[in-house]
Amino acid sequence: MNQQFDICIIGAGMAGATIAAYLAPKGIKIALIDRGFTEKNRIVGELLQPGAVQTLTEMGLGHLLDGFDGQPIKGYALLQDEDQFSIPYNKNDKTDFHGVGLHNGRFLQQIRASAIENPSVTKMEGAATDLIEDKNGVVTGVKFKDKVTRKITDINAKLTITSDGFFSSFRKELSKNEKKVTSFFIGLVLKDCPLPSPNHGHVFLSGPTPFICYPISSTEVRLLIDFPGDKAPKRLAIKEHLKNNVEPFIPESLKAHFNQAVNEEDFKVMPNHYLAAKPVLKKGVVMLGDALNMRHPLTGGGITAVFSDVRILGNHLMGMADFSNTQLIHKKVRMYYKERCYANANVNILANALYGVMSNDLLKTAVFQYIKQGGDHAIEPIAILAGLNKNQKTLIKHFVGVVLFGAKNLLKQGLMNIPKVLLMLWQALKIIKPLLKNELNIFTFVTQRNIETHLIHTENQIGQFSLKH
Numbered sequence: 001m002n003q004q005f006d007i008c009i010i011g012a013g014m015a016g017a018t019i020a021a022y023l024a025p026k027g028i029k030i031a032l033i034d035r036g037f038t039e040k041n042r043i044v045g046e047l048l049q050p051g052a053v054q055t056l057t058e059m060g061l062g063h064l065l066d067g068f069d070g071q072p073i074k075g076y077a078l079l080q081d082e083d084q085f086s087i088p089y090n091k092n093d094k095t096d097f098h099g100v101g102l103h104n105g106r107f108l109q110q111i112r113a114s115a116i117e118n119p120s121v122t123k124m125e126g127a128a129t130d131l132i133e134d135k136n137g138v139v140t141g142v143k144f145k146d147k148v149t150r151k152i153t154d155i156n157a158k159l160t161i162t163s164d165g166f167f168s169s170f171r172k173e174l175s176k177n178e179k180k181v182t183s184f185f186i187g188l189v190l191k192d193c194p195l196p197s198p199n200h201g202h203v204f205l206s207g208p209t210p211f212i213c214y215p216i217s218s219t220e221v222r223l224l225i226d227f228p229g230d231k232a233p234k235r236l237a238i239k240e241h242l243k244n245n246v247e248p249f250i251p252e253s254l255k256a257h258f259n260q261a262v263n264e265e266d267f268k269v270m271p272n273h274y275l276a277a278k279p280v281l282k283k284g285v286v287m288l289g290d291a292l293n294m295r296h297p298l299t300g301g302g303i304t305a306v307f308s309d310v311r312i313l314g315n316h317l318m319g320m321a322d323f324s325n326t327q328l329i330h331k332k333v334r335m336y337y338k339e340r341c342y343a344n345a346n347v348n349i350l351a352n353a354l355y356g357v358m359s360n361d362l363l364k365t366a367v368f369q370y371i372k373q374g375g376d377h378a379i380e381p382i383a384i385l386a387g388l389n390k391n392q393k394t395l396i397k398h399f400v401g402v403v404l405f406g407a408k409n410l411l412k413q414g415l416m417n418i419p420k421v422l423l424m425l426w427q428a429l430k431i432i433k434p435l436l437k438n439e440l441n442i443f444t445f446v447t448q449r450n451i452e453t454h455l456i457h458t459e460n461q462i463g464q465f466s467l468k469h
């Protein structure tokens with residue numbers, strides 16, 4: 001039996017479930033499809049930056065972070081050799097920005113439950129296999145294969161949202177870009193482990209590759225270790241990497257917990273991708289989440305971008321009287337694709353630029369010393385990392401600042417360092433140039449104020465749907 005919906009969402013992950021939870025209370029008729037609705041145990045999306053928490057709260061969904069032992073994150077600690085310092089998210093006590101460390105699976109189940117409890121949402125367990133198009137090439141829904149009966153049915157909708165994550169089956173048709181593996185993260189859990197800076201994200205720069213950790217519950221710390229290259233490491237290679245490139249650089253206070261986790265061999269490995277958003281505009285369909293856009297997870301920026309996208313797209317859709325006007329839906333989708341570039345440029349550029357910088361010996365030391373100076377050298381970069389400062393000029397200012405600071409320090413040690421300085425400048429350019437090309441265009445150079453005005457403008461339109469539907 002064919003069914004007709006306003007929106008069909010492929011993938012009830014962070015993006016799909018959140019937009020369903022945001023739109024459903026307005027009475028929008030939604031089909032929410034996922035291969036499985038049971039809780040997953042993944043190493044992704046376990047640190048929400050303050051920008052993500054703020055957006056979720058502004059969408060009226062902040063309560064979904066309560067009740068499953070999530071931990072407040074107050075800032076970041078950077079550690080290199082014997083040196084360490086921390087930077088708070090808040091400059092003073094006038095603001096209360098915080099992130100949350102959590103179990104992604106538990107959080108996702110709360111978002112899904114909040115979506116599904118709305119009578120306008122139909123949960124469908126199974127796989128979306130193909131987009132359905134009418135004779136004009138407009139997408140009118142999807143073919144759905146039920147998980148239990150294996151029966152294939154047509155799900156008809158005025159708009160299909162493909163939020164099927166990083167292995168998206170629909171990206172081929174809907175994107176001009178292909179994802180690239182930048183490295184892998186090996187995930188371990190440290191149990192009952194006190195951190196050098198409690199309730200902080202930690203970035204360790206002493207080893208050949210960076211590793212990070214943060215609390216995900218009151219008794220667990222997630223440790224994510226970078227494994228460079230584009231080939232997934234085998235078990236033996238993982239063990240060697242941990243023994244030679246990580247263990248010697250683990251601070252004494254964490255060592256016993258680290259060794260215990262290594263001995264238990266409960267590793268999880270995930271690929272880290274970069275995918276600049278290059279959507280193909282097609283009527284009746286829109287991409288959301290990792291299906292559209294990915295960045296290195298070193299900075300924990302994925303969900304900040306996902307929630308920002310959910311809010312932008314959600315506000316546009318709520319601003320419509322109903323879903324009968326295909327032309328208007330298409331216009332809203334175009335506006336979403338354009339606005340999301342402004343909103344996510346900093347998160348995307350910072351993630352991959354910082355990964356490049358932290359994988360480079362000269363630049364890594366430069367960034368550590370630069371931020372250690374404190375003041376705006378620390379507060380402004382952390383506001384970008386937090387997803388709170390979206391001004392691209394600030395990001396570029398600090399990237400250039402780090403490189404010049406590193407060059408100055410090298411030259412202070414003597415002119416014999418000139419070749420090193422030139423190499424560092426060249427490497428910095430190699431890191432930043434493709435990112436700027438991908439993530440910025442002339443329209444992206446707007447100030448923070450412009451972005452906020454834009455969001456407020458679209459937010460003022462919210463409510464129109466529920467009034468007129």
Ligand SMILES: Cc1cc2nc3c(=O)[nH]c(=O)nc-3n(C[C@H](O)[C@H](O)[C@H](O)COP(=O)(O)OP(=O)(O)OC[C@H]3O[C@@H](n4cnc5c(N)ncnc54)[C@H](O)[C@@H]3O)c2cc1C
Nearest residue numbers: 011013014015035044045046047128165289290297302303
């Ligand atoms: C190692 C790693 C660590 C990360 N850590 C962080 C972090 O700490 N903080 C952060 O903000 N971000 C982090 N991220 C990024 C973040 O996890 C992602 O950006 C986010 O999960 C993307 O959400 P999504 O909904 O697009 O995809 P997903 O959450 O992956 O959801 C996709 C959903 O689609 C479903 N699906 C797929 N295909 C189909 C189909 N054909 N039919 C039906 N259903 C389908 C899947 O079952 C899944 O439920 C990390 C990423 C990685 C790789």
